Amino acid sequence: MSNTVWHGDASIYSVASDEWSPSSAFDKQAQGYVTLGTTNAPNTGQSSSGEGNVELVLHTPCSVAFSSYTVTSRGDQSHLAAAQSPAKMGVYGSTDGSSWTELGSYSGETSWGLGEAKTFSANSTLGLFNYFKFDIRKVSGSSDTAACVSDIELIGVVSDLCADSASHNCDGNATCTNAGSSFTCACNSGFTGDGVSSCSALTVIPPSDIGRGDTWTKDATVTHNSIYTLYKDYSGSVCSGRYRVKTNTDWFAQTGSGVAFSANEWPPSGIFDGNIATNNEKSGFVTGLPQPGTDAGSDADVQAILQTPCLFVLHQYAVQGRSGAGESIQNPSKMSVSGSYDCSGTWTELGSFEGEINWVSEETRTFRADSTLGAFNCFRFTAKRISQGADSHLAIGDIQLFGTEETNVAISYSDIGTGTSWTKDPSVTYNGVKTVYKDYAGSVCPGRFRAMSNVEWWDDNSWYSYGSAERPRAHSSTTRRTLGSAVWTISRT
Known part of the structure; x- marks a missing residue:
């Protein structure tokens, strides 16, 4: 990686024949890394009073304590090697890519030959690092120009604790x-x-056996953005009940709600059916109209909403691209996911991604969601851009939700005791009215339950006992009678 644009950078999708990228500085080949020009390497010339700041950063999967490093000048044109090679450089190490420790430096190296390699020392006693930054501050020529490195080699001791399971826990x-x-x-x-x-x-929803997209039922009685929805009733052990899918845009080869699926229809139910998305399978989703690419001036708003029969805490979500190498450019490069309790009104963003390009056929990529935001039963995936520069149809092969199902537990127990077995307590009042409590020792939500109301109740006998016709707020009967408009509350302490 580099903080400076490099020569010949074609696009984010391909490498040009004459491109000199940062990776070329570490590939042991003659053609290396070159900045774009003087506008991207100011103050690098020997005659400039200041210093430049052209950074090359290498991240390694292992840890390295290097004692020396070799810098090689470009090997194709001697006059450029003499002018563009680094005359002054600082070298740094880091374990996280943000906090840096200087490991070595050199200056005054103004004489470079064609493909010449020079070795410099570094302080290996400063420890092991995974990120290495080479900061070019001056080039060998007199004037500001592009900075160029053919190759950089690190020499030192390698440590890989992760390679041996006995070295990590x-x-x-x-x-x-x-x-x-x-x-x-x-x-x-x-x-x-x-x-x-x-x-x-983690639990995965919808379950993998929920059924292919064309086994879901089209339902014109429930719409979203005037488009009919699709549902599937699931009776398995995980998050059982009715799943419903909604979208705000027409899809490819869409038929009406009262008509069978067409041969090559790509309905939104195919996003959540757990099957590979391919032609003529009705599994996967493709928009009916082209959507913005990465070069477009604004985002799309293609919504795929999954309503679930259970409350679900989303931890991660996996997006699978559609099948077919030529169609991978239709997969989303930018997407967000939000949660709601009713599929309308207030939505809470749980996660997002951007810049996800260069998909391969049927590739799955997993993204994190903020599980601390709670449980929801509606999840809206908003696809905003496809993964090529130009506009085209947008496709979503499959989405899996990983998380935990929230189980509803009743806190009104048949064995907690009748209302008259609760204890009246004038020491704790609600709106000036005494409360009643019961200590419960069962396995679910044990502890003290307290019932309270803002009004007196029917036939209240006294603080100490219950009357024969008394209807306290803790009574299990649904025929409680009050002396007027009432609010009653139950709490556990």
Whole structure:
């Protein structure tokens, strides 16, 4: 990576034949890295009073404590090698890519030959690092010009704690990442936990056996943006009930709500059916009209809403591209996901991604969601751009939701005792009216339950006992009678 635009950069989608990218500085080949020109490398010439700042950063999967490094000048044109090679450079190490420690530097190297390699020392006692920054401050020529490096080689000691399971304590379902002299552990996609003591499998919805997109029922009685919806009743053990899919845009080869699916229809129900999206399978979603590419001036607003029969805390979501190498450019490069309790009104953004390009056929990419925002039963995926520069149809092969199902537990127990078995308590009042409580020792929500009301209740006998016709607020009967308009509350302490 670099902080400066480089020569010949064609686009984010391809590499030009005469491109000199940052990766070329570390590939052991003659053609290396060149900045675009003087506007991108100011103050680098020997005659300039200031200093330039052309950074090349290498991130390595292992940790390295390097004692020296070799810089090689370009090997194609001697006059450019003599003028563009780094005369002054600082070298830094980091374990996170943000906090840097200087490991070495050199200056005054103004004489470079064609393809010449020079080796400089570094301080290996400063430790192991995974990020290495080479900061070119001056070039060898007199005037400001492009900075060029053919190759940079690090020489030192390599440490890879993650390569040997005996050297780290990551969970079996976690990924180990080297971080200097230590490592970090992160649970893999589909799991949650600290990565060390546990990585528990997350629940996936919709379940994989919910049925292909064309087995869902078209329903014109429930619409979204005047477009009919589709639903599927699921009776399995995980989040059972009715799933409903909504979208705000017409889809490819769409037929009416009272008509069978067409041979090559791409309905929104195909987004959540767990099947690979391909032609003539009715599994996967493609818009009926072209949508913005990455070069467009504004985003699209293509919504795919999944309404679930259970409350669900979203931790991660996996997006699979459609099948077919030529159609991968239709996959979303920019998308957000939001949660709601009623599929309308207030939505809470749970996650998003951008810049996801260069998909391959049927590729799946997993993204994090903010699980701390709570449980929802409506999830809106808004696709905003496809993964090529020009506009085209937008496709979503499949989306899986990973998280935890919230189970509704009743807190009105048949074994808690009748209302007259609760204790009247004048020491705790509500709107000046005494409360009643019951201590419960069952397995679900044990502790003290307290009932209260803002009005007196029928036939209240006294603080100490219940009358034969008394109807206290804790009574299980639905025929409580009050002395007027009432508000009653139950709490657990």
